[in-house]
Amino acid sequence: MLNDLELAAGDVQGGGKMELRLWLRLLSTTKLISQELRRRLRIEFNVTLPQFDVLAQLHREPDGLRLGDLSQRTMVTNGNITGLVERLETDGLLVRERLREDRRVTVARLTEHGRSEFERMAHAHESWLKELMRDMDPEVLTSLFSHVSEIKHAALTRFAATDELDGALD
Amino acid sequence: MLNDLELAAGDVQGGGKMELRLWLRLLSTTKLISQELRRRLRIEFNVTLPQFDVLAQLHREPDGLRLGDLSQRTMVTNGNITGLVERLETDGLLVRERLREDRRVTVARLTEHGRSEFERMAHAHESWLKELMRDMDPEVLTSLFSHVSEIKHAALTRFAATDELDGALD
DNA sequence: TATTGTTATACTCTATAACTATA
DNA sequence: TATAGTTATAGAGTATAACAATA
Structure with a gap:
């Protein structure tokens, strides 16, 4: 299952550019998978990937989330979360409500x-991924998860502004 | 460096949804890093990530690439590669030329x-990534590369149409 | 004054299909 | 007829800044 061709072709260099090569491989892989998942989500459920992300965040929070928190967790700017949420509200998937205690705050939560x-989406989504990774050793998946988390953690601490560090748990 | 909090919080389940969790982690990680790299590329070099990708592909091919091949390698549809390449031509980074042997074909190649x-971009890009991953064990990077490649390979064989399988080497 | 969210704007990307010219 | 690339179009995402309402 390992692509020996790629290895043999000198893809893995002990030398200097492993970080770059790994990054490009990560990027092309997620792009490839994202495109297919996006296509399926659109065809079967008529949602985009960012919309799916918003729904996933709200699904974890039965009481809903302030738009600012939603913005942080999905890594979508405040200005753009508005339109994203609006489309989902139009489709009847969520509602927005202003807080009485602080009328500046808007909370979004899923409708029934x-x-x-x-x-339904999450179930389909999960089975697509299981199919994709059916030949991967479970140990490898766990190890991948933890190492990718390391990279994410490094990105959060080195890339993101310190005051935006909270939300992104995924 | 491992985020014990996340592990302790039950993020890693022996049970059933590791594939989904890994995917979400991959996605949020690449999104986080992409956003920062995109920001830096725009500020320092005034290019987008897809444009950078096009330039990278052309950089490997001194004689240039047919737009169709470019389209495959970057995973951008034929219709959209036109505009992408046009912007880069306007900026003087590449030129398009029609082939004499077959005047349907257009070849794009980098200008000096x-x-x-x-x-310059690649150099900066590489140093950003080295900084990001400076604490990662080189063995781990190599192992990550190979496992991510496995997943990409699975995606190529299970997701993509069989006739599009050639180009995407990254 | 600071914060929350909205509006506005400009650009780019994405997806699809119809179209042109060449073969 | 088939192929390579372009054009057209519609919808979304992305980034920034200005703005209104509320605190």
């Missing part, structure tokens, strides 16, 4: 329809 | 300016 729709 | 600009 949104919740059940998301669960 | 494009080549030297890309080399």
Whole structure:
């Protein structure tokens, strides 16, 4: 299952550019998979990947999330979360409500329809990924998860502004 | 360096959803890093990530590439590669030329300016990534590369149409 | 004054299909 | 007829800044 061709071709160099090569491989892999998942989500459920992400975040929080928190967790700017959420509200998947205690704050939460729709999406999504990774050793998946988490952690501490460090748990 | 908090919090389940969790982690990680790299590329070099990708592909091919091949390698549709390449031509980073033997074919290749600009970009890009991954064990990077390649290979064989399988070597 | 969210704007990317010219 | 590339179009994402309402 290992692509010996690529290895033999000198893809793995002990030398200097492993970081770059790994990054490019990560990027092309996620792009490839994202495109297919996006296509399937659109065809089967008529949602985009960022919309799916918003729904996933809200699904974890039965009481809903402030738009600012949603913005942090999805890594979508405040200005753009508005339109994203608006489209989902139009489709009846979530509702927005202003807080009484602080009328500047808007909380978004899933409707019943949104919740059940998301669960259908998540189920399909999960089975697509299981199919994709069916030949991977479970140990390898766990190890991958932890190392990718290391990289993410480094990115959070070295790339992101320190005050944005909270939300992104994924 | 391992994020014990996340592990302790039950992020790694022996059970059933490791594939999904790994995917979400991959996705949020590449998104986080992409956003920062995109920001830096725009500020320092005034290019987007897809444009950088096009330049990288052309940089490997001194004689240039047919737009169709470029389209495959970057995973950008034929229709959209046109505009992408046009912007780069306007900026003087590449030129398009029709083939004499077959006047349907257009070949894009870097100009001298494009080549030297890309080399500056690639150098900066590489140092950003080295900084990001400076604490990662080189063995781990190699192992990550090979396992991510496995996943990419699975995606290529299971997701993509069989006739599009050639180009995507990254 | 600071914060929350909205609006506005400009650009780019993505997906699809119809179209042109060449073969 | 088939192929390579372009054009057209619609919808979204992305980044920034200005703005209104509220605190």
